[in-house]
Amino acid sequence: MTEYATFLTAAHAAFLRDLFPGDGCVLSPEGLAAFSTDASRERAMPWAVVRPQGRAQVVELLRWADAERMPVYGRARGTGRVGGAVPSLGGVVVSMLRMAGEPVVDADDFVAVVQPGVITADLQAACAAKGLFYPPDPASVRFSTIGGNVATCAGGLRAVKYGVTRDWVLGIEAVLPGGRVLRAGGRSHKDVVGLDLTRLFVGSNGRLGLMTEIIVKLIPLPETSASALVGFADLASSLAGAGAVFRAGVLPSACEFMDQGTLEAVRMGPGGDCIPLAQGARAALLFKLDGTGPGVAAEMDRLIAALAPLGPVSVEVGRGEAEEAVWAVRRSVSPATFRIAPDKLAEDIAVPRGRVAEAVERARRIGQAHGLTVLCFGHLGDGNIHVNIMHDRSQPGVADAAHRAADEIFRLAVELGGTISGEHGTGLTKASFADEQLGRDAVELMRGVRRVFDPHEIMNPGKGW
Amino acid sequence: MTEYATFLTAAHAAFLRDLFPGDGCVLSPEGLAAFSTDASRERAMPWAVVRPQGRAQVVELLRWADAERMPVYGRARGTGRVGGAVPSLGGVVVSMLRMAGEPVVDADDFVAVVQPGVITADLQAACAAKGLFYPPDPASVRFSTIGGNVATCAGGLRAVKYGVTRDWVLGIEAVLPGGRVLRAGGRSHKDVVGLDLTRLFVGSNGRLGLMTEIIVKLIPLPETSASALVGFADLASSLAGAGAVFRAGVLPSACEFMDQGTLEAVRMGPGGDCIPLAQGARAALLFKLDGTGPGVAAEMDRLIAALAPLGPVSVEVGRGEAEEAVWAVRRSVSPATFRIAPDKLAEDIAVPRGRVAEAVERARRIGQAHGLTVLCFGHLGDGNIHVNIMHDRSQPGVADAAHRAADEIFRLAVELGGTISGEHGTGLTKASFADEQLGRDAVELMRGVRRVFDPHEIMNPGKGW
Structure with missing residues (x-):
């Protein structure tokens, strides 16, 4: 076990101030507080924050940190939901946001060379300006960075057709502990x-080194897209509908699912009574198709024909400028959940695609057994269901009940041949479950691999495996 | 450095005969000879060949081999071109061909669970029977196995649209040295x-362990496809044509290229004067599009329109049953090359897509400087060019000249920001170049990672990195 540095000495502080002049180094408590948490709301105070502007500083930093056994926590926009960026052992947080030069988008090579601090939506826009497409599309795309996306293998809406971040990374440059x-x-x-x-x-998850440059693969930007919001009378028909669409040979670029509770939460909101979905809908699917105009039109015909035998209660197709309207429901889901209860545990289990119905049904029953409402929605197309355990932690015992329900849902996912995390990662909040899912042998191999890059385990320590 | 076993003792032989009864263990010289080589024509005699029928035997084998420091060479159909399966230090060859149970194709989960010895085309057929699609399509698909494809990250024709084998593997089961x-x-x-x-x-490349099960991701089988063979008056227009197609927003499922020398070799063969390509064509592109009928038709229109400004000398579109005819040219390329000279060094450099023109031109000039004909063809869409150095090794000095030309072409690929192997791997024949391309630091990291799985480096030793 590494004996980590336990506080920041005056010599440490002097080193960091020297390497990161001006506001490149943050040591004041109020400055540090902003870097103590992420979207998980877990919290731990770092001892210092530094903001490298280029690789050379990162090399010097990691040479020093390795020698000093200083915990190092890479970070960008802190949109992660599992505490992956939380400096649980203190140490130094490294904000990569100043390594955010203009992406180099090469329309001949069909690649983009990009620094880690670039917002992914900005990268996509730079690509689109040249008729090129970087498909991964996590829900946080307008806020999160490509560095964070790569470090966490971000998933998102389009994974069902285009795969996840992993499938689009061609090369990386990274600085390793010791400065290699x-x-x-x-x-x-x-x-x-x-x-x-x-x-x-x-x-x-920033546990092997700090990436300073990323090369991603691009493809031609699809000419057009169209979407369809389809309501069903019950959960079973909606899930059967998704299967029918795939069996009809249609590969949508998104295939989202919302269960009854989720739809009720949406309907409780402003404009909730005029969403383009029949009142009788107790489950909904949202498809997006992309490609050429005639190709998309043909696929939409096949999709609607495939769904017909399931008797959908409403089908709303959005084309052109009307496409965004059918997505408004989905985009409003996450804030809408708080109309059910003031607190939530938002988990993102994934199961084999054919087990989604069982996972949703059993997750709901687990919630009921604990007196809690569980809302399920998400990326049905790749079996990645966001399970939201709604609760009110101001009531006695409720927070504990929610955590027990989450534990049962994790075990359910593993029992169904799935995983406790499809795209959020395990970070701090699911560290012990990650080790349980992986098993001791796999964890030992992963630690062995980590040590090849980071012999003293200074990179993002305290997060399991 | 591991002190490997240097021969097979009587006790070793008895152990293997006991673990692999009957013809599961081969020890006779004539029996071993068949396992001494692969498509590289490199050769080294193993001391024993075993044919496991299930995981339990593999566990026992690798427990024993680790303790005995016995070199272990996994192998399937031996279609690799770089000696990856050649037992360069002797030891035990493990043929995975008896682990080839019927693939389990799950049309709900959109996965197939498959044993390593299954022929990839058989897996594809089992998927197609259920309307499902496993896209990776190496040229060897009718002969090579899924285990070999995964071990080498096989590429192939469809990678431009669908990615390589890596992008389709969801899970593996593997036995590690020591039997874990x-x-x-x-x-x-x-x-x-x-x-x-x-x-x-x-x-x-079989250097971490032996895979005993593979889970691959599937998608719906495309409804249809169509292809186009397009002739150009010169190399430059053909390469510009490929760029124009991508810029028009078309993502073909194959984008193959053949240069002048390659076309001449094809024309020298039987039926060579009736290939569906204008006589004046000095370079050709071959595109395949897949999707729905209307989608493919629309993309074909865009493709042909995008090529028009380049003035193609012929455009032959193949639809339905006529599609195979336009592919006959491409399929005849590999045997046709031997009409130019009796021997070839077939390399598969890959370069950034925008550098293909320069790579092809300079490779040809390197050949000329050595008095040799270099034929270029292959997977233009992903920059993966098969460079064939034709020669006659019966002439004095010519084999050496061919190898010198290959060395220069490897260095050219790296200079252009590319790689010495896009899909064949480096195995035995390119081991030293692999280490040169990777650099000492990366090789050290790779060896470190290998040792986590295989501390005594018994798996496929003698192949660089």
Whole structure:
């Protein structure tokens, strides 16, 4: 076990101030507080925050941190929901937001070379300006960075057709503890020389090193898209409907699901009575199709025909400017959940696609057994269901009940051949469950691999495996 | 450095005969000879060959081999071109061909669970029978196995649209030296718990362990496809044409290229004067589009319109039963090359897509400087060019000249920001170049990672990194 530094000495502080002049180094308690948490609301105070502007500073920082056994927590916009960026052992938080130069989008090579602090939506916009497409589309795309997306292997809406972040990363440059610089992969769309260290970094949660440059693969921007919001009388028909669409040979670029409770929460909100969904709908599917105009039109026909035998109670197709309207329901879901209860545990289990019905049904019953409402919605197309355990922690015993329900839902996911996290990761809040799911042998292998890059385990320590 | 076993003792032989009864263990020289080589024509005699029928035997084998420091070479159909399966230090070859049970294709989960010895085309057929699609399509698909494809991260024709083998593997079961069993990933389409050991195995060339089960992701089988063979007056227009197609927003499922010398070789063969390509064509592109009928038709219109400004000398579109005819040219390329010279070095460099023109032109000039014909063809869409150095090794000095030309072409690929192998791997024949491309630091990290799984480096030793 590493004997970590236990506080920031005056010499440490002097080193950091020297390496990161001006506001590149934050040491004041009020300045540090902003970096103590992320979207998980877990909290731990770092001893220092630094803001590198280039690779050279990161090299010096990690040479020093390795020698000093200083915990190092990479961070960008802090949109992670599991405390992945929370500095649980104190140490130094490294904000990558100043490494955010203009992405280099190459329309001949079909790649973008991008620094980690660039907002993913900005990268997508830079690509779209040249008729190119970077498909991964996590819900946080307008706020989160490409560095954070790669570190966590972000998923999102379009994964059902286009895969997750992992599938789009061609190369990385990373600085390792001790200051070594690793360049893996590159601008070639194919490369099978050596072990695949590039993808090992994807989803490694800042535990192998700090990425300073990322090369992603691009494809031509689809010409158009269209969407359909489809209401069903019950859960079973909606899930059967999704299966029918896939069996009809249609591969949507999004296939989202909302259960009864979720729809009720949406209807309780402003404008909730004029959403483009029949009142009788107790479950809904939202599909997006992309491609050429004629291709999308043909796929939409097949999709609607495939759903017909399930007797949908409403079908609202959105094309062109009307497309956004059918998405408004889905976008309003996350805030709407708080109309059910003031607090939620938002989990993102994933199960084999054919087990989603069982997972949703059993998750709801687990909630009931604890006297709690469980809302399920999310990325049905890839079996990645966001399970929201709504509760009111101001009531005695309720927070505990919610956590017990979450534990049961995690075990349910594993029992169904799934995983406790489809896309949020495990970070701090699910660290012990991650180790349980993986088993001792796999955890030992992962720690072994980590130590090859980070022998003293200074990178994002305290997060399991 | 491991002190490997240097020969097979009587006790070793007895152990293997006991664990693999009957013809499950091969020890006769004539029996062993068949396992001494692969499509590289490199050769080294193993001391024993075993044919496990299930995981339990593999566990016992690797427990024993680790203790005995016995080199272990996993192998399937031996279609690899770089000696990846050649037992360069002797030891035991493990043929995985008897682990080839019927693939379990699950049309609800959209996954297939498959044993490593299953032929990839058989897996694809089992999927197609249920309207499902496993896209990776290496040229060897009718002969090579899914285990070999995963071990080498096979690429192929459809990678431009669908990615390579890596992008389709959701989970693996592997036996590690010492007999530990690793299960990584699973049937969930999304999973971000822990380090990504699943993809670390993809392309690991049998150097981390022996895979005993593979879970792949499936998508709906496209409804139809159509292809177009397009001739150009010169190399530059053909490469510009490919760029124009991508810029028009069309993402073909294949985008193949053939240069002048390649077309001449094809024309020299039987039926060569009636290929569906204008006589004046000095370069050709071959596109495949897939999707719904109307979608493919619309994309074909856009594709042809995008090419028009480049003035193609012929455009032959193949639809339905006529589609195969336009592919006959491409399929005849590999045997046709031998009409130019009796021997070839077939390399598969990949470069950033925008550098293909320069790569092809300079590769040809490198050949000329050595008095050799270099034929270029292959997967233009992802920058993966098969460079064939034709020569006659019966002439004095010519084999050496061919190897010198290959060395220069490898360095050219790296200079252009590419890689010495897009899909064949580096195995035995390119081991030293692999280490040169990767650099000492990356090689050290890869060896470190290998040792986590295989502390005594018994798995496929003698192949660089």
